[in-house]
Amino acid sequence: MKTALTRTALCTLLCLAGAAHAQVKIGLNVPLTGFAAADGKSALEGAKLAVAQANAAGGIKGEKIELVVYDDQASPKEAAPIATKLVEKDKVVVAVSGSYSASTRAAAPVFQAAKVPYVVAYSIHPDVTATGDYMFRASTMGEVQGRAGAKLIGEVLKKKKVALVTLKNDFGQALAAGFKEGASKFGIQITGEYEYGMSDRQFGPLISRLKADNPEAIYASGYFFTAGPLVSQLRAAGITAPVIGQEGYDSEKFIEIAGAAAEGVYVTTSLDRDSASPVTKAYLADFRKAAGFGSDMVAASTYSATFIAIEAMKKAGTTSREAIRDAIAGGTFETPVGKLTFNDLHEVNKDVQVQIVKDKAFRRFAVVSDPVFLAAPTKASLKK
16 A cells, blocks of 8 residues: 555645645646556646646736646546545646546546546546546547557558457457457458456467467557567567557657567557647647656646646636536647547547657657547437
8 A cells, every 4th residue: 555645645745836825726636656657757747737837827817726636546446535635625626637547437426526627638438528517538539549540450551360459458448349340341350359467468378379360460459568568579479460559558668668679569649749730849849848758648648638627717717617617618729639629528539640669769650530430429429
């Protein structure tokens, strides 16, 4: 168990300097310890940058914004009580999730019941926005990303025999569902389906079965700490088929862990490092200067979610949570991960970026765009 300091005092220790008397509070649940700590660090730096920039520009009607931070360890058991603290003790005006799907799903009902707008950075599970009308997602849902992966493999890479390797959690299962939905549309034959657990780092038996399948491509879900060993062992075993990962790979840590084996891996994600967008280019430079390392998808998405919350507060001109919710729902937001607007289910529609690892860095490979096939669900579509 983490100490009480880790779970509670981070609220004070990690708030922005000079914001002790702020009246406008944004809550952030983020994994700062445990298996997801590297992602949590990126998420925190993204949120801090958004708040620092807003405060430098005058805050909200002259009031400084305070970022109230708790470590949820990417655990549902931690996230739910943290959400309660943010609502009841800290009295936040709006909240942001910089965490994974399981912890975000646990926190969502608390914020919904309290009518606190909750902007989710990169959690992909559909249950989050289905929780209620105070929920918003700034990223693409898992099923949509899975469909984008199928389009990338079948239409762009023109591979037809594909092995499906799935991480056994919300993230992996959502991606697999979307991929299988898209496979038939693009003539993809799934040669085999394999699962692995979050704690797995040795993949010998799975790799033996993949070699026997001899696929033309491998669609493998995972986070950097699982994908790194998996890709490294695939290449060491002589499997040369292209590997297609997703936003969980989108971390410098993946390249560090996989080493030379990371070269040529494709990643569907939200962040284009080679974007011509002035917003994205400025963000990438500002983030590196502030954090001391390059941004990944997690940082960019959490920055974007926090930016959306701040811009909505400015537009609302009040700390009324209902007014802020309406400002998010009706707004258009220029963010590092694209121009975002929310549909009636508070999901976003946007292109999916494809990065490729080249010379130890993520570079642009393609953009997957299909307004119909990659459309986020709506209230009407869920009723069908």
